[in-house]
Amino acid sequence: MLCCFFPARIWSNPSVPSENTELRKLAAIMFTDMVGYSALSQRNEALALELLEEHRGVLRGLFPRHQGTEIKTTGDGFLVEFASALAAVRCAVEIQRALAERNQAQPAERQVRIRIGIHLGDVVRSAGDVHGDGMTEELLNVLAQVPGLRVPGRSSCFAFKGKTEDNIFRKVGEQLHVTTVLEGSVRKAPATSCSITAPLINVADGFHLWSQTYDRDMKDIFAVQTEVAQQVVQVLQVKLGVEATRALAKAPTDNPEAHRLYLLGRYHFSKATQAGWSDAIQAFNQAIQLDPGYALAYCGLADNYGFLGGSFMPGKEAWAKEKDAAQKAVSLDPNLADAHLSLALALACDFDWPGMDREMKRALELNPNLALARDQFAWLLTVHGRFDEAVAHSRKAVELDPLSPLININLAEYLLCARRFDDAIAQARKTLALDPNYAWALRTLGWSLRWKGDTAGALAEMQKAQSLDPDPWSIGCFGYALAVSGDRAKAGQILRDFEILAKQRYVSPAASMVVYLGLGEKEKALEWLEKCYADRDTQCWFLKVDPLYDSLRNEPRFQAVLKEVSLDK
DSSP, X not given: OBEEEOOOEEEEOTTSOGGGTEEEEEEEEEEEEETTHHHHHHHOHHHHHHHHHHHHHHHHHHGGGGTOEEEEEETTEEEEEESXXXXXXXXXXXXXXXXXXXXXXXXXXXXXXEEEEEEEEEEEEESHHHHHHHHHHHHHHHHTTSTTOBOOXXXXXXXXXXXXXXTHHHHHHHHHTOSEEEOOEEEEOSTTEXXXXXXXXXXXXXXXXXXXXXXXXXXXXXXXXXXHHHHHHHHTTOOOOHHHHHHHHOOSOSOHHHHHHHHHHHHHHXXXXXXXXXXXXXXXXXXXXXXXXXXXHHHHHHHHHHHHBTTTBOHHHHHHHHHXXXXXXXXXXXXXXXXXXXXXXXXXXXXXXXXXXXXXXXXXXXXXXXXXXXXXXXHHHHHTTOHXXXXXXXXHHHHHSTTOHHHHHHHHHHHHHTTOHHHHHHHHHHHHHHOTTOHHHHHHHHHHHHHHTOHHHHHHHHHXXXXXXXXXXXXXXHHHHHHHTTOHHHXXXXXXXXXXXXXXXXXXXXXXXXXXXXXXOHHHHHHHHHHHHHHTOGGGGGTTTOGGGGGGTTOHHHHHHHHHTTOOO
């Protein structure tokens, strides 16, 4: 029996005051742009792009220090929100000071100057998406555990959010291979009330198999979710055992405000930015303060630190916090699949592979339809060289969440490690068809082309990736491609830029390591690899299988690190 969930559409009642449906606050908005960027682009496009990415790295390292939230980039500029004009001005001063210091060591043609404007005014945000998306995600999680139902993952369901074209349900059925769709709408009402409508639709003809409207207080949201889930199961004639029945009725918390904060945390987490993860951590901690027994909130904390580690803070520091939160989640709810998944990933960061294997299998035992658990189990198998098993599990994960760019590109990564480069290239291109601006997919395509011998193609993809995602690792991969293409001067400049950037924000040692590998400087690469191990950097996970390290495999220092991370067998 196949079922899909259409993310809730959010409606507001025009007769209700705006504060019930909007979040309004006074904020300072900073606008920046590079002086002379357009003219430089016409004279020397390569240099313009290089300076653009360097300037982005400097500014993005400074925004969070003043609690600035990046709203979007606009070509060579930024739009950033601050809580106060004072915070915005202090950030602007620090930006100009940092650029002035940088420019002192640069020739005139490599100097970067920017204009900054600050505007003070009201910022209005919609609150509806937080509740609607949260309820959708929780129903996905609950019904995915029902034996007999196959529920596509979050990314695949949310890919159709807001789409209303003709035959939309037929399209959902064809792309996700499902036979029924649960749609929903959430209408905010006065005070703390809401109206939720949930029709179950047959994708073949668009007919409603069942529909119900619930007018409830927000504190009864879990009761509504339970009723909806039970009705879906009943209409689809799925038989429930004792455990499945108990799971449908279980509420993760009795505190409505803690629940709201948890949803807000997941909302910020989904932004996949440093500012978003910082806001999410604050929301999860507030939820835990209100309900110290809220296991899902601890899972949220663990997931955030998992993403921050190796990117915006040293892995060793982040993984310790991730592990503490994940262990707490498991102790609070031993039957929560998400908690075991979070713990499995935390244990991997300690290179505790048997522990990860144990927790991952437990997560899949509790919820076989948890696509990310299936995907990450494939990753565990890959780093140990069990490629056929890994690819089988990864394909199952793609089947469960076919429109997830992350899960699709991970399959390409596993194929790359298995040295099935043609298959990896095909899978990376399939992922880019889902999201043409997905930097991770561009990098994976670049690496696959590199190992196939297409150095020029690899350089082109790496350049696109680092222009979309100027993270140090992405820039380091571009530096590697420059080096192997013969442009050693630009690769060397990237290394010097990392030295400057490291004074302003955390830079993973892997970023310098990969450039030195491209330059063929083994001793320097090994030095930075040892720093990766000291930081528990994520690149250590792939030492046994990634072709990137082939030139180091016979080096005693490399073999020593391989032994330290328990991948020498």
